[in-house]
Amino acid sequence: MCTAPHKLAMKFDDLPDHWRAQLSIDGSAEAPCLWLSGSWALRGTVPRYGEIAAQFAAARRIQIGARELSSWDSSAVNFLAALTRDCRARKIEIDDSALPDGLRRMLVLVFAVPPAPTRALLNKPTLLASIGLATQQAWRDWPAMVEFAGEILLSVARFVSGRARYRRGDFVYLIEEVGPRALPIVSLISFLVGTILAYMGAVQLALFGASIYIADLVGIGVVREVAALMTGIILAGRTGAAYAAQIGTMQVNEEIDALRTLGVSPIDYLVLPRMLALILMVPILTLYAGIVGILAGMTIAVLVFDVGVYEYYNETLSALELKHFAVGLIKGTVYGALVGFAGCLRGMQCGRSAQAVGESTTSAVVLGILLITISASVLTIFFQKLGI
Amino acid sequence: MTAAPHIEVRNLTMAYGDYVIQRDLNFSINRGDIFVIMGGSGCGKSTLLRQMIGLVHPATGTVLYDGEDYWAADAETQVQRQRGFGILFQAGALWSSLTLAENVALPLQEFTTLAPDLIDEMVSLKLALVGLGGFENFYPSEISGGMKKRAGLARAMALDPQILFFDEPSAGLDPLSSRRLDDLILELRDSLGATVVLVTHELPSIFAIANNSVFLDADTRTMIAYGDPRELAEHGVDKVRTFLNRGVA
Numbered sequence: 001m002c003t004a005p006h007k008l009a010m011k012f013d014d015l016p017d018h019w020r021a022q023l024s025i026d027g028s029a030e031a032p033c034l035w036l037s038g039s040w041a042l043r044g045t046v047p048r049y050g051e052i053a054a055q056f057a058a059a060r061r062i063q064i065g066a067r068e069l070s071s072w073d074s075s076a077v078n079f080l081a082a083l084t085r086d087c088r089a090r091k092i093e094i095d096d097s098a099l100p101d102g103l104r105r106m107l108v109l110v111f112a113v114p115p116a117p118t119r120a121l122l123n124k125p126t127l128l129a130s131i132g133l134a135t136q137q138a139w140r141d142w143p144a145m146v147e148f149a150g151e152i153l154l155s156v157a158r159f160v161s162g163r164a165r166y167r168r169g170d171f172v173y174l175i176e177e178v179g180p181r182a183l184p185i186v187s188l189i190s191f192l193v194g195t196i197l198a199y200m201g202a203v204q205l206a207l208f209g210a211s212i213y214i215a216d217l218v219g220i221g222v223v224r225e226v227a228a229l230m231t232g233i234i235l236a237g238r239t240g241a242a243y244a245a246q247i248g249t250m251q252v253n254e255e256i257d258a259l260r261t262l263g264v265s266p267i268d269y270l271v272l273p274r275m276l277a278l279i280l281m282v283p284i285l286t287l288y289a290g291i292v293g294i295l296a297g298m299t300i301a302v303l304v305f306d307v308g309v310y311e312y313y314n315e316t317l318s319a320l321e322l323k324h325f326a327v328g329l330i331k332g333t334v335y336g337a338l339v340g341f342a343g344c345l346r347g348m349q350c351g352r353s354a355q356a357v358g359e360s361t362t363s364a365v366v367l368g369i370l371l372i373t374i375s376a377s378v379l380t381i382f383f384q385k386l387g388i
Numbered sequence: 389m390t391a392a393p394h395i396e397v398r399n400l401t402m403a404y405g406d407y408v409i410q411r412d413l414n415f416s417i418n419r420g421d422i423f424v425i426m427g428g429s430g431c432g433k434s435t436l437l438r439q440m441i442g443l444v445h446p447a448t449g450t451v452l453y454d455g456e457d458y459w460a461a462d463a464e465t466q467v468q469r470q471r472g473f474g475i476l477f478q479a480g481a482l483w484s485s486l487t488l489a490e491n492v493a494l495p496l497q498e499f500t501t502l503a504p505d506l507i508d509e510m511v512s513l514k515l516a517l518v519g520l521g522g523f524e525n526f527y528p529s530e531i532s533g534g535m536k537k538r539a540g541l542a543r544a545m546a547l548d549p550q551i552l553f554f555d556e557p558s559a560g561l562d563p564l565s566s567r568r569l570d571d572l573i574l575e576l577r578d579s580l581g582a583t584v585v586l587v588t589h590e591l592p593s594i595f596a597i598a599n600n601s602v603f604l605d606a607d608t609r610t611m612i613a614y615g616d617p618r619e620l621a622e623h624g625v626d627k628v629r630t631f632l633n634r635g636v637a
Contacts, residue, residue, distance in 0.1 A: 073548040078513045102579035115521030353484035353529045
């Protein structure tokens with residue numbers, strides 16, 4: 001029975017006042033009694049067992065109870081759990097019969113399931129290690145990309161032979177999503193880029209009194225290179241990201257597994273229609289972007305550099321040849337296919353969480369732009385060598 | 389003087405646009421009740437729960453907590469009230485980019501002034517309470533569906549809420565896990581004195597833990613029974629008895 005205060009290693013009076021409202025100890029050093037009282041609340045002051053553990057250095061048996069305990073929450077449970085854990089480790093007997101039923105039951109719950117072995121958090125890799133890991137990942141990525149490209153080619157073969165399974169309704173929707181709905185942003189960006197190109201060129205050409213050649217610069221530049229490049233980059237951000245997020249979310253929801261178990265190839269059903277929609281729509285978008293870019297150049301030339309509309313029109317017609325359109329459309333088609341490839345690949349590789357969907361989407365855009373840039377360089381050299 | 393019920397749903401009508409899901413819902417939940425919202429699929433159980441926890445505004449009517457009108461209160465008061473709720477969503481709704489410990493710690497970091505090491509202790513305690521001691525550094529994608537629900541419960545309990553809401557807690561769990569979760573809910577109610585509101589149509593869970601309930605009917609689009617589910621199974625209206633006795637009236 002605990003009644004008389006025992007000689008404490010640390011004088012209890014030395015503890016902060018608010019602790020005295022919540023804790024008191026009496027009994028002997030070998031058999032101390034710990035009393036919880038007052039209000040224990042997470043949002044208030046919470047006594048810590050670690051700071052009074054020394055009081056029980058000589059204890060063989062501890063009684064815990066409550067005296068005028070007005071309210072308690074998990075802060076009291078946490079305190080008692082730490083005490084119990086310590087006592088169990090030191091083989092000290094605990095008598096908690098004087099605790100309120102609720103508190104005792106919570107303690108039983110805490111210790112009901114033995115804890116699993118803890119696992120340390122993985123250390124964040126150093127800068128050098130990060131570079132190494134990224135390089136390894138990029139190296140491993142190439143075979144996966146080649147394999148995915150192979151699967152798409154097989155799917156195209158099935159499509160051509162009429163054996164690919166996909167929903168025509170979805171295909172029409174995808175075409176609408178890629179083409180007509182992208183017109184506003186393609187118009188805006190192409191017009192602005194055409195304006196920039198015309199203005200930059202015109203300032204230099206005006207020095208030689210050759211402002212009329214803005215038409216050549218803008219016409220050839222936009223039709224041959226810029227329209228395709230800008231359309232590709234817009235689609236990487238708009239459509240490639242959407243593909244990765246759609247297919248990635250389907251991975252999270254096991255929808256792709258459901259397709260596979262039905263015997264439906266997700267490449268035929270999801271990837272091929274998306275790739276075809278892009279390949280069909282991108283040349284049209286590229287052509288449209290080229291026309292908008294030329295109109296932007298004409299606007300600047302006419303309004304700022306006093307070039308006549310008819311003059312500009314004639315100069316553009318004489319500068320542009322069919323081969324320029326062919327080069328631009330071929331590049332646009334290749335960029336579109338690469339954007340679709342990057343979006344679908346990252347979607348299919350997506351993990352099973354919201355975070356993974358975000359990472360796939362980011363990666364799809366980055367990969368799309370990277371592939372566009374690489375192919376732009378390769379195609380430019382290729383067409384130069386061919387003299388086109 | 390009789391104390392106000394802990395939760396009171398008053399003249400509540402739920403609708404999506406012009407389509408009324410349920411109308412004229414009136415019931416109250418006392419402190420310490422384990423209250424079940426039941427009914428067939430698509431009758432509006434989860435929608436009612438979302439209106440009770442402040443995610444969706446009712447078409448008409450309101451919800452009162454301790455006699456205070458939740459929907460008439462200003463935004464700040466509503467947020468304060470919501471902090472007193474612990475909510476377990478159907479699939480756990482754990483934040484996938486955070487570990488279990490970080491998931492549970494987030495409410496403690498945001499809404500208490502506890503020292504970081506004490507937060508770590510509290511997180512371990514909450515995870516131990518749901519039988520997940522040692523899983524602090526696991527990500528949600530690395531654990532099973534049942535464990536996700538328990539981790540979700542640990543997060544719901546982080547701030548020692550006075551009201552716990554559960555949306556289909558047993559869905560997708562095996563019978564043993566479901567039974568363990570029921571026991572845990574009972575223990576939490578008995579130990580902490582929390583009020584528990586459940587959406588479920590798992591009959592074993594309903595009979596094992598609930599002491600009060602409301603039955604929402606999809607045909608008449610209103611509540612057709614209110615009371616202890618065991619009583620309703622014996623003496624309720626035909627439709628409710630049929631539901632609670634697995635098709636045998």
